[in-house]
Amino acid sequence: MTAWLFMLPLVVVNVLVILGPSVATIYYSFTEWSGIGPAEFVGLQNYRDIVADGDFWTALMHNLIWTAIFLTVPIAMGLLGAFLLSQITRFQMVFRVLYFIPYVIASVVNAALWKNILDPTRGIGSVLASVGIPFLDGVSFFGSERLALPAVAFVDNWHWWGFVVLLFLTALQSVDKELYEAARVDGANRWQQFINVTIPGIRATLVFVVLMTIIGSLLVFDYIYIITQGGPAGASEVVGTLMYKEAFARFEAGYAAAMGLGLSFLSGLIILVFLYLRRRGWEI
Amino acid sequence: MSTLTRGRQRREPSKVPYYIVLVLLSLFALGPLVVLVFNSLKSNAEIGRNPMGPPLSPVFENFPTAWSQGNFATTLVNSTILTTGTIVGVCIIAGTAAYAMARLDLPGTNAVLLYLFVASALPFQLFIVPLFFLWSTIQLTNTLFGLIVIYWAIFSPFATLLLRSYLVALPRGFEDAARIDGATELQVLLRVVLPLSWPGFLTIALVSGLGAWNEFFFAITFIQDENLKPVTTSFLAFQSTFSRDWGLTSAASIIIILPVVVLFLGLQRRFINGLTAGGLKG
Numbered sequence: 001m002t003a004w005l006f007m008l009p010l011v012v013v014n015v016l017v018i019l020g021p022s023v024a025t026i027y028y029s030f031t032e033w034s035g036i037g038p039a040e041f042v043g044l045q046n047y048r049d050i051v052a053d054g055d056f057w058t059a060l061m062h063n064l065i066w067t068a069i070f071l072t073v074p075i076a077m078g079l080l081g082a083f084l085l086s087q088i089t090r091f092q093m094v095f096r097v098l099y100f101i102p103y104v105i106a107s108v109v110n111a112a113l114w115k116n117i118l119d120p121t122r123g124i125g126s127v128l129a130s131v132g133i134p135f136l137d138g139v140s141f142f143g144s145e146r147l148a149l150p151a152v153a154f155v156d157n158w159h160w161w162g163f164v165v166l167l168f169l170t171a172l173q174s175v176d177k178e179l180y181e182a183a184r185v186d187g188a189n190r191w192q193q194f195i196n197v198t199i200p201g202i203r204a205t206l207v208f209v210v211l212m213t214i215i216g217s218l219l220v221f222d223y224i225y226i227i228t229q230g231g232p233a234g235a236s237e238v239v240g241t242l243m244y245k246e247a248f249a250r251f252e253a254g255y256a257a258a259m260g261l262g263l264s265f266l267s268g269l270i271i272l273v274f275l276y277l278r279r280r281g282w283e284i
Numbered sequence: 285m286s287t288l289t290r291g292r293q294r295r296e297p298s299k300v301p302y303y304i305v306l307v308l309l310s311l312f313a314l315g316p317l318v319v320l321v322f323n324s325l326k327s328n329a330e331i332g333r334n335p336m337g338p339p340l341s342p343v344f345e346n347f348p349t350a351w352s353q354g355n356f357a358t359t360l361v362n363s364t365i366l367t368t369g370t371i372v373g374v375c376i377i378a379g380t381a382a383y384a385m386a387r388l389d390l391p392g393t394n395a396v397l398l399y400l401f402v403a404s405a406l407p408f409q410l411f412i413v414p415l416f417f418l419w420s421t422i423q424l425t426n427t428l429f430g431l432i433v434i435y436w437a438i439f440s441p442f443a444t445l446l447l448r449s450y451l452v453a454l455p456r457g458f459e460d461a462a463r464i465d466g467a468t469e470l471q472v473l474l475r476v477v478l479p480l481s482w483p484g485f486l487t488i489a490l491v492s493g494l495g496a497w498n499e500f501f502f503a504i505t506f507i508q509d510e511n512l513k514p515v516t517t518s519f520l521a522f523q524s525t526f527s528r529d530w531g532l533t534s535a536a537s538i539i540i541i542l543p544v545v546v547l548f549l550g551l552q553r554r555f556i557n558g559l560t561a562g563g564l565k566g
Binding site (some may be wrong): 214 | 302383389390398405519524527548
């Protein structure tokens, strides 16, 4: 009994903020509701509307593009950085700290910073143009329908990749040094060592990062909301921002609840697949 | 085989290419921040002529102007209250819960662990709509306390998991001795466990404090009152008002990130270990 008494604060705030409202979302997703006052039960109508909602599918497609970007760029940079760091001793701690700094800086500041640097008239493009590299001059990264989504992903990645480096580095440092030694004696070059010793040695962390990336990409919100609000013309809209607008700008709270539940269901499904594979004996 | 040839075969390859790539990556990470510092020291006219380079005639007016225009005297206090309240609450909530799981043989510990793992991964999209309705109904929107309670809930599952793994590794001998001397469970926690496990508490304090200081989504959803906004959401409005005044927005940015960066540089190891701990447990 004493044990549960000690659990009480955790249980109370969790039920109040997370568990209770999460369960309520299930109910509200079956209602027509403005977010205030009574909700009217409409059965599966919201889900039918989502399936027929072109904006939703466009947004989900953007989530998939985002996932593809984040499964490649930061993971490649993270592996590269971690591998190089694991091979050196001098200044290793300095590099680790430098790479990590963007991760501790608030998203609003990162966003403002890059809005300035990628400014079409006064940003990096104009500076490069003044030294004879004109091809980025006048490019409006966040204002172009073609570039907005990858540009926001670039900014988000700038603050994220250093974190990935350190996750991988910690894993790398637990790889047995003897294995590298053995591979070297067998005549393996650096690339072969990386593929045959490094990657298998950090598989658990790699799988974890992949899982975290997929879920994070499904739920992405901050950087897109701050930099482009999903624009221009929906070009960087993702389900997270679309759902937020439905709830707090269009007051379609029931519809937003259904969208949020669908999104959570997807990410829950991914976690379950992960746990299932792990239980089946996959070493992930 | 002679020792000489063995020695030659096993000679380390040159590390210079490694360092070149590592330095390039550092420039990518730090370059934008250097530009930020440069621009905070330039007048708007100079930024027009020289948008990226070091300031040729440094000025410091941007800082006092950003301080007053950005309402920092108020928003920094709000952020400090949010951060402190979050840290204190998370340490209490996670501390007691982790203690119950690590030491008091909580029935159903495995189920609780699974729930915490799931709860720390639950997306805000799942609960934001009814939570906002609930908070409006009980009048916790537009209050710092209401936001702090949300931070308690979202940061405590992770903190509990981290602290529990820390407590499990601590030897039990001292606690048993205290119990034999007649100490209550609360006394054991406060007088014996706490002094031994402060590094764990420091780690969760740093992680949840950083999270609260930088948090954006719940802050912008639940606080509309200008006088209650933390630095993050207040800066967003400031930045759209002064979007062309880079000197001013850069100075405001530095005011926001300076406490975090200084603290991070001072306690780098603990920050990095705490923040990457979630990734290690998987």
